[in-house]
Amino acid sequence: MTDDDLPALTGPVEVVGAGLIGTSIALVCSRLGIEVVLRDTSEENLRTAHGLGAGRAAAPDDRPQLVVVAVPPASVGDAIVDALSRTGAVVTDVGSVKAAPFEEVAGRVGPDDLARYVGSHPMAGSERSGPLAASAALFDGRPWAVTPHPYARPDAVRLVEALVLECGAAPLVMEPAEHDRAVARISHLPHLAAVLVAGRLAAAPAEHLALSGQGVRDVTRVAASDPELWQQILEANSEAVLDLLAEVRADLDALMSAVASDSGPDLVEILTRGNAGTAAIPGKHGGPARPTRSVFVAVPDHPGELARLFGDAGEIGINIEDVHIDHDPGRPVGLTELVVERGSAEPLLAALESRGWTTHR
Amino acid sequence: MTDDDLPALTGPVEVVGAGLIGTSIALVCSRLGIEVVLRDTSEENLRTAHGLGAGRAAAPDDRPQLVVVAVPPASVGDAIVDALSRTGAVVTDVGSVKAAPFEEVAGRVGPDDLARYVGSHPMAGSERSGPLAASAALFDGRPWAVTPHPYARPDAVRLVEALVLECGAAPLVMEPAEHDRAVARISHLPHLAAVLVAGRLAAAPAEHLALSGQGVRDVTRVAASDPELWQQILEANSEAVLDLLAEVRADLDALMSAVASDSGPDLVEILTRGNAGTAAIPGKHGGPARPTRSVFVAVPDHPGELARLFGDAGEIGINIEDVHIDHDPGRPVGLTELVVERGSAEPLLAALESRGWTTHR
Numbered sequence: 070m071t072d073d074d075l076p077a078l079t080g081p082v083e084v085v086g087a088g089l090i091g092t093s094i095a096l097v098c099s100r101l102g103i104e105v106v107l108r109d110t111s112e113e114n115l116r117t118a119h120g121l122g123a124g125r126a127a128a129p130d131d132r133p134q135l136v137v138v139a140v141p142p143a144s145v146g147d148a149i150v151d152a153l154s155r156t157g158a159v160v161t162d163v164g165s166v167k168a169a170p171f172e173e174v175a176g177r178v179g180p181d182d183l184a185r186y187v188g189s190h191p192m193a194g195s196e197r198s199g200p201l202a203a204s205a206a207l208f209d210g211r212p213w214a215v216t217p218h219p220y221a222r223p224d225a226v227r228l229v230e231a232l233v234l235e236c237g238a239a240p241l242v243m244e245p246a247e248h249d250r251a252v253a254r255i256s257h258l259p260h261l262a263a264v265l266v267a268g269r270l271a272a273a274p275a276e277h278l279a280l281s282g283q284g285v286r287d288v289t290r291v292a293a294s295d296p297e298l299w300q301q302i303l304e305a306n307s308e309a310v311l312d313l314l315a316e317v318r319a320d321l322d323a324l325m326s327a328v329a330s331d332s333g334p335d336l337v338e339i340l341t342r343g344n345a346g347t348a349a350i351p352g353k354h355g356g357p358a359r360p361t362r363s364v365f366v367a368v369p370d371h372p373g374e375l376a377r378l379f380g381d382a383g384e385i386g387i388n389i390e391d392v393h394i395d396h397d398p399g400r401p402v403g404l405t406e407l408v409v410e411r412g413s414a415e416p417l418l419a420a421l422e423s424r425g426w427t428t429h430r
Numbered sequence: 431m432t433d434d435d436l437p438a439l440t441g442p443v444e445v446v447g448a449g450l451i452g453t454s455i456a457l458v459c460s461r462l463g464i465e466v467v468l469r470d471t472s473e474e475n476l477r478t479a480h481g482l483g484a485g486r487a488a489a490p491d492d493r494p495q496l497v498v499v500a501v502p503p504a505s506v507g508d509a510i511v512d513a514l515s516r517t518g519a520v521v522t523d524v525g526s527v528k529a530a531p532f533e534e535v536a537g538r539v540g541p542d543d544l545a546r547y548v549g550s551h552p553m554a555g556s557e558r559s560g561p562l563a564a565s566a567a568l569f570d571g572r573p574w575a576v577t578p579h580p581y582a583r584p585d586a587v588r589l590v591e592a593l594v595l596e597c598g599a600a601p602l603v604m605e606p607a608e609h610d611r612a613v614a615r616i617s618h619l620p621h622l623a624a625v626l627v628a629g630r631l632a633a634a635p636a637e638h639l640a641l642s643g644q645g646v647r648d649v650t651r652v653a654a655s656d657p658e659l660w661q662q663i664l665e666a667n668s669e670a671v672l673d674l675l676a677e678v679r680a681d682l683d684a685l686m687s688a689v690a691s692d693s694g695p696d697l698v699e700i701l702t703r704g705n706a707g708t709a710a711i712p713g714k715h716g717g718p719a720r721p722t723r724s725v726f727v728a729v730p731d732h733p734g735e736l737a738r739l740f741g742d743a744g745e746i747g748i749n750i751e752d753v754h755i756d757h758d759p760g761r762p763v764g765l766t767e768l769v770v771e772r773g774s775a776e777p778l779l780a781a782l783e784s785r786g787w788t789t790h791r
Contacts, residue, residue, distance in 0.1 A: 192641050192642070192643040193643065194643070194645075204724070204726055205726075206726035206765050206767075209765050210765075211643065212640055212641050212642070212643070214641060241637075241640055241641065243637060247637065248641075250638065251635075251637065251638035251641050252641060254630060254631065254634055254638050255631070255634070255638055255639065255641050255642045255643070255646045256641070256643065256645060256646065258627055258630060259627050259645055259646040259649040259650065260645065260649075261685060262623045262624075262626065262627045262649060263623075263649055263704065264685075264700065264701055264703075264704030265623065265678050265681050265682060265685070265704075266619055266620050266623045266678075266707070267703070267704040267705075267706075267707025267708050268681055268700065268703040268704050268707050269615060269619060269674060269677060269678060269681075269707065270615065270616070270707035270708075270710050270711065271703050271704075271706040271707040271710055273615055273616070273710065274612075276602075276604060276608065276612065277611065277612035277615050277616055278616065278710055278711060278712060279573055279602055279712060280553050280573050280575060280602065280609075280612050280613060280616050280617070281553070281573070281616045281711045281712060282553040282554065282555070282572065282573070282616070282617065284555075284617060284620055284621065284651075284652045285616045285617065285620040285711065286711060287648040287649070287651050287652065288620040288621075288623060288624055288648070288649055288651075288652065289620065289704075289707060289708050289711070290645075290648050290708065291645045291648065291649065292701075292704035292705065292707060292708050293704075293705055293708040293709070294701075294705075296697075296698045296701035296702045296704075296705060297698060299701050300694055300697045300698045300701060303689055303697060304689065304692055304694070304697070307689050307690065307692070310689055311686060311689055311690055313630060314682065314685070314686050314689070315686070316630060317626050317627075317630060317682070318679075318682055318683075318686070320626050320629055320630075321626060321675065321678070321679055321682065322679075324622060324625075324626070324675070325672060325675050325676070325679070328664055328665070328668050328671055328672055328675070329668065329672055331665055331668070333661055333665070336657075336661045336664060336665070337657045337658060337661045339625065339629065340625055340653075340655075340657035340660050340661060341657045342625075342628070342629040342632050343624065343625035343626075343628040343629050343632075343650075343653035343654075343657075344628075344653065344654055344655075344657060345628075345632040346627070346628025346629050346630065346631035346632040346650060346653060347628050347631075347650050347651065347653050347654040348654070349631050349632055349634065349639055350631065350639060350642045350646065350647060350650070351639055351640060351642060363565070365565055365566075365567040374744075375740040375743075375744060375750070376737055376740040376741035376743075376744045378740075379736045379737040379739075379740045380737035380741075382736075382737075383735075383736060383737045389736070391754060392753040392754070393752060393753070393754075404567050404570050406567075
C-alpha cells in the first residue's frame with residue numbers, strides 16, 4: 070500500500086503512559102502540529118513530558134482520533150480495555166508482546182470495540198527509560214510491527230500504519246503470534262544471552278574486568294535494561310522464549326562437548342553457524358549491510374578541529390557512513406574513526422593526508 | 431613503574447605473522463621510525479603489509495632487539511621457540527591465551543632462552559582479519575596484558591611494556607593462568623554467547639529478521655569472527671572456558687525454570703544481576719563510565735552540512751564524546767547523533783536550535 074491510501078492522522082492523539090516510548094511518540098506528533106493529550110499514573114512523568122513539549126494532560130472531554138497505549142506489559146490489557154470503553158477512538162498499544170494482550174482484550178470487550186484495537190510494536194528503545202530519555206528521533210528508520218487480529222477494522226489498521234510512517238519508521242504487518250515468535254528470537258533471546266554473560270561479570274575480580282574490550286561491552290549493553298519491565302515482557306512471551314531457550318540449551322551442550330573433546334570440526338561448524346547468523350541480519354534500514362572500512366584520523370582535542378576535518382572530508386566528497394570519536398580526557402589528541410564504504414577508504418586517506426591530517430591505516 | 435624505568439625500544443623489531451595484530455604493531459613501530467622486519471608464510475600478507483608501510487621482509491642477518499610473534503594460537507608455541515633459537519632477542523607473543531604457550535616453550539628451550547620470553551595480549555581486534563584490516567590506532571587506549579612467567583628476565587618484561595606503551599595501550603601485568611581465566615570471562619564467554627544467539631538467526635524466517643533492532647546487532651557482532659581462529663583460541667583455553675560455560679549452563683537452567691514457573695522475583699533477581707554485571711565493566715579508558723545523553727540533529731545529506739554542524743558545535747564549545755550518523759541512502763536528510771555529557775545536552779540543543787538546526791530531543 071502507498072501512503073496515499075492511508076487516512077490522515079489528524080489527532081487528537083492520546084498517549085497513555087508517558088515513558089520512553091510514549092513520550093517519544095508524543096514528541097513526534099506534537100512536532101507535526103497534531104494535538105497530543107497525555108495520561109500517566111505518575112504526575113512527575115506527566116510534568117516532564119509536558120515540559121519537553123510532548124503535549125498536555127488529558128481532560129475528560131477530549132475526543133481522541135487515536136489512543137496509543139504505552140504502559141508496562143502487565144498493565145497493557147487493562148489500559149487497552151479502558152481506552153476502548155472510554156473513547157470511540159482507534160486504539161493501539163506499543164507493547165513488546167502482542168498475542169496475550171489481544172486475547173485478554175478479545176475476552177473483555179464486544180466485537181465493535183475489539184474491531185477498533187490494532188496492536189503494534191516499534192523495534193526501538195534504549196537501555197534507559199522514562200520521559201527524559203525520550204526522543205522524536207527514536208523510531209527513525211526502525212522497523213515497527215503492526216499486528217492486526219482477524220476482527221480488526223481495515224481503516225483502524227491503516228490509521229496505525231499512518232502513525233508508524235509519521236514516526237519515520239517502517240511498518241511491518243504480521244500476525245500477533247508470529248510477531249511474538251519473531252521478537253523471542255531477535256530481541257528476547259539476545260537480551261537473555263546478554264544477561265547471562267553480564268551475570269558472570271557481576272562478581273568478577275577487578276583484574277579480570279580491567280581487560281574488558283569493546284566485544285564484551287557490545288554483547289552485554291542491553292543487559293543494563295530495567296529488570297521489572299523485562300520480567301513482564303518475558304512472562305508475557307514465556308512460551309516462545311522457552312522454546313528458544315531449550316534450543317539454545319541444546320546448542321550449549323553441543324558446544325561444551327565440542328570444546329571438551331577437542332573436536333575441532335564440530336567447534337568450527339558451531340562457530341560458522343554464528344557467522345551465518347550475523348550475515349542474515351538485514352542492513353540498518355532493511356537493505357543489505359554494505360562492506361565498510363574505517364579510516365582513523367588524529368584530531369587535536371579542541372573544538373574547531375572536528376569542523377575542519379569534516380570540512381575537508383566534505384570537499385573530498387566521500388560519503389561518511391558513521392563516525393566514532395575515541396574521546397580520551399587524558400590526551401591532547403583524540404582519534405576519530407570515519408567509517409566509509411570499503412572502496413572509498415584509500416582515496417579518503419590519500420586526500421586527508423594531502424591536506425596535512427595524520428591518519429592511521 | 432614510570433616510563434623512565436623502561437628500556438628504549440630502539441629496534442629492529444621483528445614481527446612474525448603479518449595479520450591484523452602483527453601488521454598493526456608493525457605500523458606503530460614504523461611510524462615511530464623503528465626498523466621493522468616482517469615474517470609470514472603468506473607471500474601475499476608480506477606484500478600487503480609492506481605496501482601499507484609496515485616494514486620489509488626479514489633477512490637472514492637481521493639482529494632484532496624484539497621479536498613479536500603474532501601467529502594463530504595453534505602455531506604460537508613453535509613460532510616462539512623458533513624465534514628464541516634463531517635470535518638473541520627478547521620474544522613476546524600476542525596470542526589470546528598465555529598459559530599453554532608458556533608451558534610448551536618451557537618444555538622445549540633452556541633456562542637462558544626461556545628468560546627472554548614474555549607473553550602478552552592486546553585487548554584489541556576486529557571481527558575482520560588480515561593485514562588490510564590493520565591500523566596503527568588499533569591499540570589506542572586499550573588494555574594490553576603482559577604476562578611474565580617466574581623465570582622471565584626483568585629487563586625483558588620492561589621491554590615488552592615499552593612496546594605496549596609505544597602502541598598507546600595500557601599495560602596490565604598478570605600471571606599467565608590468571609590472564610587465561612580473565613579472558614575466558616570477558617572475551618571467550620561473550621564471544622560464545624554471541625555465537626549461540628547468532629546460530630539461532632541463521633535459519634530464521636526473513637519476516638523475523640526484518641524486526642532486528644540495534645540490540646541483536648550489538649549482541650551478535652563478534653560472532654562474525656574467523657571460526658578457525660576461534661576454534662584454536664577456545665581449545666587453547668578449554669579448561670577455563672568449560673568452567674565458565676558450566677556456570678552459565680546452571681544460570682540458564684535457573685532462568686528457564688524462573689520463566690516457566692512465572693516466578694517473578696527469581697526472574698527479576700537474574701535480570702538485576704545482569705544490571706550489576708554491565709555496571710562492573712570499567713569505562714572505555716579505565717575510568718568510570720560517564721553519564722551521557724544523545725542530541726539528534728537533522729542534517730541534509732550533502733557534504734558541506736556536517737562540516738557546518740561541527741563548526742557550530744565547535745563555536746558553542748561543548749565537548750562531543752561520540753557521534754553516530756544514521757545514514758539512510760533513501761533520504762535527503764540524515765540524522766546525526768551527538769553524544770555529550772548529560773549536563774551539556776540542553777545547552778547544546780538550545781544553541782543549535784538558535785543557529786537554525788532541526789533537533790530531536
